[in-house]
Amino acid sequence: MAVAQGAPRRGALVSFKIPRGRAASLSLYVARRILWLIPVLFFVITITFVLMHFAPGSPWDREGKQLSAAVIRNLNAKYGLNEPFLAQYVRYLVNVAHFDFGLSFQYEDQPVSSLILKSWPPTAVIGLLAFVMIVIFGIGIGVVAALRQNTWVDYAVVGFSTIGASTPAFVLGIILIIIFSVTLYRITGGNFSLPTGGFALDQHLILPVVTLATLPIAFIARLTRASTLEVLRQDYIRTAWAKGLRERLVVTKHVLKNSLIPVVSALGPTFAVLITGSVIVESVFAIPGIGRAFVVAVGSRDYPMILATTILFSVVVALANLVVDLLYTVIDPRVRLG
Amino acid sequence: MAAATAVSLEQIDWENPEQIGLWQDAWQRFRRNPIAVAGLIFVCLLLLDALVAPLLVSLHLIADPLKQNAANSYAGFSLQHPFGTDYLGRDLLSRVMFGARISLTIGLTVQVIYLLIGGTIGLTAGYSGGRVDNLLMRFVDIWYAFPDLLFLLVVVSIFQPSLFVIFGAIGIIGWVDLARLIRGQVLSLKEKEFVEGARAAGSGPTKIILRHLLPNTLGPIIVSLTFGIPRAIFLEATLSYLGVGIPPPTPSWGIMIQDGNQAIFAYPHQVLVPALALAITMLSFSFIGDGLRDAIDPRMRR
Amino acid sequence: MAAPLLRVEDLRTQFFTSRGIVHAVDGISFNVARGETVGIVGESGSGKTMTAFSILRLVPDPGRIVSGRIMFKDQDVVQMNDDDVREFRGNDVAMIFQDPMTSLNPVTRVGTQIDEAMTAHERFSKKEAEGRVVPLLQKVRIPEAAQRAKDYPHQFSGGMRQRAMIAMGLSNEPELLIADEPTTALDVTVQAQIIQLLKQLNREVGAAIILITHNMALVASLCQRIIVMYAGRIVEEGPVEQIFDSPQHPYTWSLLRSVPRVDVARIERLVSIKGLPPDLVRLPPGCKFHPRCRFKVEKCEREEPPLEQVAPDQMARCWVMMRNVPQEQREETKAGEVSHQAATELKQAGSG
Numbered sequence: 001m002a003v004a005q006g007a008p009r010r011g012a013l014v015s016f017k018i019p020r021g022r023a024a025s026l027s028l029y030v031a032r033r034i035l036w037l038i039p040v041l042f043f044v045i046t047i048t049f050v051l052m053h054f055a056p057g058s059p060w061d062r063e064g065k066q067l068s069a070a071v072i073r074n075l076n077a078k079y080g081l082n083e084p085f086l087a088q089y090v091r092y093l094v095n096v097a098h099f100d101f102g103l104s105f106q107y108e109d110q111p112v113s114s115l116i117l118k119s120w121p122p123t124a125v126i127g128l129l130a131f132v133m134i135v136i137f138g139i140g141i142g143v144v145a146a147l148r149q150n151t152w153v154d155y156a157v158v159g160f161s162t163i164g165a166s167t168p169a170f171v172l173g174i175i176l177i178i179i180f181s182v183t184l185y186r187i188t189g190g191n192f193s194l195p196t197g198g199f200a201l202d203q204h205l206i207l208p209v210v211t212l213a214t215l216p217i218a219f220i221a222r223l224t225r226a227s228t229l230e231v232l233r234q235d236y237i238r239t240a241w242a243k244g245l246r247e248r249l250v251v252t253k254h255v256l257k258n259s260l261i262p263v264v265s266a267l268g269p270t271f272a273v274l275i276t277g278s279v280i281v282e283s284v285f286a287i288p289g290i291g292r293a294f295v296v297a298v299g300s301r302d303y304p305m306i307l308a309t310t311i312l313f314s315v316v317v318a319l320a321n322l323v324v325d326l327l328y329t330v331i332d333p334r335v336r337l338g
Numbered sequence: 339m340a341a342a343t344a345v346s347l348e349q350i351d352w353e354n355p356e357q358i359g360l361w362q363d364a365w366q367r368f369r370r371n372p373i374a375v376a377g378l379i380f381v382c383l384l385l386l387d388a389l390v391a392p393l394l395v396s397l398h399l400i401a402d403p404l405k406q407n408a409a410n411s412y413a414g415f416s417l418q419h420p421f422g423t424d425y426l427g428r429d430l431l432s433r434v435m436f437g438a439r440i441s442l443t444i445g446l447t448v449q450v451i452y453l454l455i456g457g458t459i460g461l462t463a464g465y466s467g468g469r470v471d472n473l474l475m476r477f478v479d480i481w482y483a484f485p486d487l488l489f490l491l492v493v494v495s496i497f498q499p500s501l502f503v504i505f506g507a508i509g510i511i512g513w514v515d516l517a518r519l520i521r522g523q524v525l526s527l528k529e530k531e532f533v534e535g536a537r538a539a540g541s542g543p544t545k546i547i548l549r550h551l552l553p554n555t556l557g558p559i560i561v562s563l564t565f566g567i568p569r570a571i572f573l574e575a576t577l578s579y580l581g582v583g584i585p586p587p588t589p590s591w592g593i594m595i596q597d598g599n600q601a602i603f604a605y606p607h608q609v610l611v612p613a614l615a616l617a618i619t620m621l622s623f624s625f626i627g628d629g630l631r632d633a634i635d636p637r638m639r640r
Numbered sequence: 641m642a643a644p645l646l647r648v649e650d651l652r653t654q655f656f657t658s659r660g661i662v663h664a665v666d667g668i669s670f671n672v673a674r675g676e677t678v679g680i681v682g683e684s685g686s687g688k689t690m691t692a693f694s695i696l697r698l699v700p701d702p703g704r705i706v707s708g709r710i711m712f713k714d715q716d717v718v719q720m721n722d723d724d725v726r727e728f729r730g731n732d733v734a735m736i737f738q739d740p741m742t743s744l745n746p747v748t749r750v751g752t753q754i755d756e757a758m759t760a761h762e763r764f765s766k767k768e769a770e771g772r773v774v775p776l777l778q779k780v781r782i783p784e785a786a787q788r789a790k791d792y793p794h795q796f797s798g799g800m801r802q803r804a805m806i807a808m809g810l811s812n813e814p815e816l817l818i819a820d821e822p823t824t825a826l827d828v829t830v831q832a833q834i835i836q837l838l839k840q841l842n843r844e845v846g847a848a849i850i851l852i853t854h855n856m857a858l859v860a861s862l863c864q865r866i867i868v869m870y871a872g873r874i875v876e877e878g879p880v881e882q883i884f885d886s887p888q889h890p891y892t893w894s895l896l897r898s899v900p901r902v903d904v905a906r907i908e909r910l911v912s913i914k915g916l917p918p919d920l921v922r923l924p925p926g927c928k929f930h931p932r933c934r935f936k937v938e939k940c941e942r943e944e945p946p947l948e949q950v951a952p953d954q955m956a957r958c959w960v961m962m963r964n965v966p967q968e969q970r971e972e973t974k975a976g977e978v979s980h981q982a983a984t985e986l987k988q989a990g991s992g
Contacts, residue, residue, distance in 0.1 A: 163621065178602065178609065238737065242730060333747055
């Protein structure tokens with residue numbers, strides 16, 4: 001009787017015959033990567049929790065007027081800070097599994113999860129808009145610069161990406177404010193200018209999104225340009241021309257299909273950059289998003305809030321990297337899923 | 339007895355291989371890059387400024403950056419205050435000049451921490467190989483996964499921000515790239531056939547290895563450290579801007595930008611001056627880094 | 641006699657670099673008849689590859705065809721506009737390249753790349769093209785062709801990749817196939833197979849083949865005629881047996897003497913060609929080969945010889961001609977030059 005493909009051999013202890021076909025190995029790879037998320041998250045949570053717990057001073061220290069001992073005792077009891085460390089740790093882990101991140105130290109009686117739910121929309125909107133801009137403009141100008149190498153277009157793109165990649169986001173944001181809010185205001189006699197802050201689904205979005213997207217656009221443009229230039233020199237592009245293919249076909253199916261591979265790979269870390277950037281941009285433009293909530297929590301040592309946002313950021317970054325890595329295995333057939 | 343034995347090899351001088359010229363060669367190429375040179379000039383001026391600023395204050399050539407004068411706040415440009423004053427009446431020019439000291443100190447010193455931590459881990463991982471390497475690289479990957487600014491903020495929330503804490507925090511976070519790089523270099527060195535050959539040949543192989551290998555491996559390391567400087571400067575400035583960095587009244591460009599933000603509509607120069615100082619400093623170091631990278635890697639052609 | 645398929649007339653291709661003008665192809669003229677197999681031989685820098693690129697108008701920047709005509713049937717390729725060139729490439733004339741590893745798109749399936757070569761031109765409909773892919777792979781003797789068509793290049797061996805490239809080249813039934821060093825990147829055994837394949841295809845399909853190589857042995861296996869190039873010029877051409885039997889140009893003669901031959905009765909010493917290939921920016925005056933030629937006379941340093949007929953069908957560019965060189969002078973090796981044979985003898989004498 002023939003043994004079915006993939007079934008364990010008789011007598012073998014545990015034998016997984018890898019099923020033929022890339023689809024099967026792909027799903028195994030996906031499963032492995034998702035499982036790998038768990039120890040990473042665990043690590044992040046543990047480290048942050050430990051650091052917070054053993055931090056010098058108590059979270060109730062206030063500048064100036066100190067709280068009375070009785071109040072502090074009550075607070076400690078309320079937040080369970082009197083329990084032994086391990087108990088707190090385990091309780092926290094259990095709670096997190098139920099998406100309960102505790103109560104905020106700052107805004108007493110407010111569960112952290114509701115605070116997060118309230119503040120994530122502006123961050124998401126600006127972040128997503130910025131991401132779209134990055135993909136369209138970053139890749140777009142990178143490709144154009146490579147195809148028109150050594151023309152003014154190329155020099156402009158290279159100049160822009162060099163400066164854009166080295167200018168910190170908050171400097172850029174402030175300069176943009178000065179130009180488009182202050183100066184425009186003065187020039188148009190108070191009639192028109194872009195708002196300096198606040199969140200709304202209108203022109204309030206322009207400056208923050210531009211500020212957030214500029215640095216990643218510069219990076220992606222530079223990478224795309226370099227990768228495309230590299231591919232253009234390859235022999236198989238010459239083969240494509242020798243076959244008599246039209247220019248558009250050569251560019252899309254041969255040049256871009258190869259040159260965009262490292263770019264897609266780089267979009268994963270771009271998410272991390274966007275998160276970091278949103279912290280800064282929300283502070284510069286006074287946007288009530290998670291980034292600014294995080295900064296405020298840091299300033300007032302609201303540990304549950306800090307912990308929760310840290311976990312959230314890690315999850316987003318890890319997921320983004322995972323998606324990108326998976327995408328990469330699909331677009332590059334040479335990659336071994338080992 | 340062989341008649342005219344034609345073949346005669348040139349005497350190869352093993353003691354003094356031409357490779358020493360690698361550095362001169364790189365410097366030549368660097369010199370020809372106008373942008374990189376411009377960056378270098380600016381950085382030198384900055385260094386000069388950082389060293390000389392306290393001297394200038396004691397000689398009364400520039401004002402004391404800490405001296406407040408509420409009556410004179412938001413003053414415009416004048417001979418006494420070439421850049422004006424801030425909201426507490428402090429001279430902007432000297433504060434900017436002193437801000438360079440903070441930025442440069444952090445930028446440069448943190449590289450040492452990077453080298454110590456990153457170098458140790460990278461060397462260990464590279465030499466040991468196998469399990470140790472795997473473990474260390476997993477650790478590095480996890481560390482790398484988390485955005486540096488955010489972790490920095492977390493650390494700063496725990497410990498009172500001070501110069502020392504910020505040093506340490508920035509250092510502990512940013513060593514990853516260097517570790518990866520050094521590990522890669524060590525691994526590729528292990529593979530090189532001429533290491534085998536030199537070992538087999540005997541006589542002074544270590545010297546040859548050091549003379550040939552070291553220049554090639556040092557290059558990318560120096561480039562990485564150069565790029566690490568603006569990153570560190572940026573992180574410190576961001577922390578200060580967010581209010582959780584160097585505590586006042588020490589003038590850091592980040593704090594100055596935050597302070598100036600309050601009156602940005604009326605006196606934009608309060609913000610522009612430190613902002614430009616920060617941007618140009620970071621740009622200059624980036625230009626130097628780019629220039630070094632191009633100069634050291636002969637395969638790069640514009 | 642039928643009109644030649646390809647007529648190259650006084651082709652000049654130059655590269656405009658910061659160092660100066662590189663004269664890659666410096667006045668080449670030759671013909672290729674229908675179904676003929678021609679070998680173009682020379683060392684690196686002789687201009688043979690650039691000649692091939694010029695025929696397909698693939699000369700890369702900063703190079704340009706500066707003058708001359710390339711007549712394919714009755715059209716001048718040099719004067720063609722971009723659309724006509726595109727139609728011409730891969731269709732009337734196809735080219736296969738040296739390194740099959742890097743000459744195929746790594747992220748596209750092999751079958752798709754062959755299909756694409758056909759759909760780029762109007763010759764076959766989409767369906768027809770798709771149907772031709774597997775038979776083409778079979779024609780170049782790739783086993784399990786139907787399965788292989790769905791594979792990616794990195795799953796092929798070197799020899800198989802080159803066969804796939806040949807299939808791609810032949811997909812539009814071109815009348816001329818140019819093979820630029822098709823075996824240099826392959827193992828020796830595989831080399832022989834590829835050359836055999838080309839020979840069979842030439843017989844079965846009737847496409848003319850230009851084989852560009854530095855390897856005389858390959859030319860002997862495949863070609864009917866041989867053109868020898870040096871410093872961007874033709875220095876000798878003629879039927880293969882005739883040239884191998886009595887080469888007239890010293891360069892051709894040296895090339896033949898630098899390869900061990902089993903077909904020659906008397907045992908000759910292997911001879912190396914001293915010196916380096918010429919700098920194509922600053923060429924020497926007179927005959928371009930004279931700095932490395934052991935049979936030169938005074939005139940060679942002053943005046944460049946023209947291409948002259950030395951036998952029916954055979955042309956050579958030399959003032960001296962090998963048939964005028966006495967036997968003793970041919971065997972003599974000057975002091976300072978070492979031939980392989982001589983070196984072996986010396987070593988044996990020393991240790992004995």
